[in-house]
Amino acid sequence: MSQSRHHQIVIIGAGSGGTSVAASLLRQRAGLDVAIIEPRDVHYYQPAFTLVGGGTYALEDTIRPQADTLPKDATWIRSAVRQLVPEQRQVLLEDESRISYDYLVVAPGIELNWGAIEGLEDALGKNGVCSNYAPELATYTWTCLDNFTGGRALFTQPSTPIKCAGAPQKIAYLAAHHLQKRNLRGDATVDFYNGMGALFSVPDFVPYLNQVAEGYGIGVHLSHNLVKVDGERKVATFEVKDGEGQTRQIEETYDLLHVTPPQRAPGFVRDSSLANEGGWLSVDQHTLQNAQYPEIFSLGDASSLPTSKTAAAVRKQFPVVVKNLLAQLDGRELTARYDGYTSCPLVTAYGKVILAEFIYGGVVTPTLPLSPFKQSRFYWVVKKYLLPPFYWRYMLKGKEGDIAHKPRT
Template sequence: MTQPRHHDIVIIGGGAAGTSVAASLLRQRSTLDVAVIEPSDTHYYQPAFTLVGGGTYALEDTARPQAHTLPHNATWIRQSVSELKPEQQRVVLNNGNEIHYRALVVAPGIELNWSAIEGLPEALGQGGVCSNYDPSLARYTWQCIDGLKAGRALFTQPSTPIKCAGAPQKIAYLAAHQWQKRQQSHQIQAQFYSGMGALFSVPDFVPHLQNVAIDYGIGINLKHDLIRVDGEKHIATFKVTDQNDETHEVDEPYDVLHVTPPQRAPQFVRESVMANEGGWLTADPHTLQNPDYPEVFSLGDASSLPTSKTA
C-alpha cells in the first residue's frame, strides 16, 4: 500500500470559500504547504448565471480557468473526494489515493439533487424546462423567456436550503420585466411556487418583495414543493401543505418551467462522522472548527454555519 501524500493544510473545494482561505493563508505565510482539492478545470462566478438566464450577461464571462484563480503557490490536486477519515487525519480521493493533513478545511460547496424531482432529469433542457443552476442550462433559460409570447411561466423554489436564496425569485422578476417591456404581460401568466412558508427568510424583506411581485403581476404560491415533472404533457406536480400540515398534490400546466432543484451537501460530507442530522458538516459558528476534530474547519455552503448559502 502506498504511503499517503502529506500537506500541512488541505482545503477541499476551489470555489469562493476554499480559494479565499488558500489565498489568505499564503498571503500571510507564503512558505505554508497548502493543497487545494478541486476536480473542475473551470471556476464559475455562479451569481451571474441568473443574469445569463435573464438575457443580460454572456455565459463565457462567468468562467475562468481554475488554474488562474487558485494561488500559484498552492498545490492543486485535480480529484474529487470520496471519504473523510478525521480519526487518521486523512482524505480519500476518488482514485483511491489518500492525503494526510495537519489541518483540513472542508469547503466543497453544495450538490444539486436533480433526481429528487421525478421526471426532471429527463425533461431538463427541452420543452420549456430550464434552470439557471447549471451553466449548461442558463442560456436555454433565456431562450425560453425570450421565445414565450403567451402562456404560463412557472418558477420554483424547493423547501431545502439552496445556494443564493434570492435567485429563484430574481429570474422571475427579470423575465417579467422583459415581458412587460414588450407589452406581453397580459398574455403571460407568471407564477412563483415556493416550498417555504414565507417569500424570504428575512422578514423585513418580505413586504418589499411582495410589492415587486404584485407590480410584475406574478402570483405567489407558498408551501408548494415541486415533486414531479411530466415533460411530454407539460405538467408540473406540486405537493401542497395546508395550514393543518396536511398535504395534497396539484397539477399545473406550463409553457415555461424554471426549476430550482433541491440541494444538499456532497455525499462524502453527508456520510461523515462530522455531519449533523441535516447532512451538513458541523462547525462551531465562532471558530469554524468541528467540535470533535478541532483540526478540521468548515465554511461555505456545505457547512452547518447559520449563514445564507451564498458567497
C-alpha cells in the same frame, strides 16, 4: 496499490471558499504547504448565473480556468474527495489515493439534487424546462424567455436549503419585466411556487418583495413544493401543505418552467461523522472550527453555519477561517468570530436591486448608508459591474480589506 501523500494544510474544493482561504493563507504566511483538492478545471462566478438566465450577461464571462484562479504556490490535486477519515487525519480520493493533513478546510459547496424531482432529469434543457442552477441550463433559460410568446411561466423554489435563496424569485422578476417590455402581459402569466412558507427568510424584506411581485401581477404560491415534471405533457406536480400540515398534490400546466432543484450537502460530508443532523459539516457558528477535531474548519455552502448560503457570506467567513487556523497552528487562542453576515442582491427588474444584507437572527445590517428595502439602480450597477471584478481580483486573491456592516439605527 493506493498512494499516500501528506500536506500541512489540505483544502477540499476550489470554489469561492476554498480558493479564498488558500490565497489568504499563502498571502499571510508564505512557505505554508497548502494543497487544494478540486476535480473541475474551471471556476464559475455563479452569482452572475441569474443575469445569464436574464440575457444580460455572457456565460463566458462567468468562467475562468482553475489554473488561473488558484494561488500559484498551492498544490492543486485534481481529484474529488470520496471519504473523510478524521480519526486518521486523512481524506480518501476518487482515485483511491489518500492525503493526510495537519489541518483540513472543508469547502466542497452544495449538491444539486435534480433526481429528487420525478421526471426532471429527462425534462431539463428542452420543451421550456430550464434552470439558472447549472451554467448550460442558464443560457437555455434566456432562450426560453426570449422565445416566449405567451402562456404560463412557472418558477419554483424547493423546501430544502439552497445556495442564494433569492435566486429563484430574482429570475421570476426578470422574466416578468422582460414580458412587460415586450407587451406580452395580457397573453402571459407568471407564477412563483415556493416550497417554503415565506417569500424570504428575513421577515423585514417580505413586504417589499410582495410589493414587487404584486406590481408585476406574479401569483405567489407558498408551501408549494415541486415533486414531479412531465416534460412531454408540460405538466408540473406540486405537493401543497395546508394550515393543518396535511398534504395534497396539484397539477399545473406550463409553457416555461424554471426549476431550482432541491439541494443538500455532498455525499462524502453527509456520510461522515462530521455531519450534523441536517448532513452539513458541523462547525462552531462563530469560530468555524469543528468541536471534535480542532484541526478541521469549514465554510461556505457545505458548512453547518445557520445563515443564507452565498458567496457574500463566504467573503466574511474566509478571513475568520484563516485567522483561526493560523492561531490554532501557532498554539494561540482563536479570537476571530463570524457574525453570520450574508447578503443577497435581490434583482427586482433589469436595472433594479434590493440589497438584502443581514447577520444571525435576521438582523438587517447594511454596509452603506442607503435604504436596504428600496429598489436601487446603484445596487444593480454594483451587482452587474462591480462585484464580478471584486470577486476575481480581490476576494479570490485572499484580500481582506473591508467596509464594516452595521445594524440599522
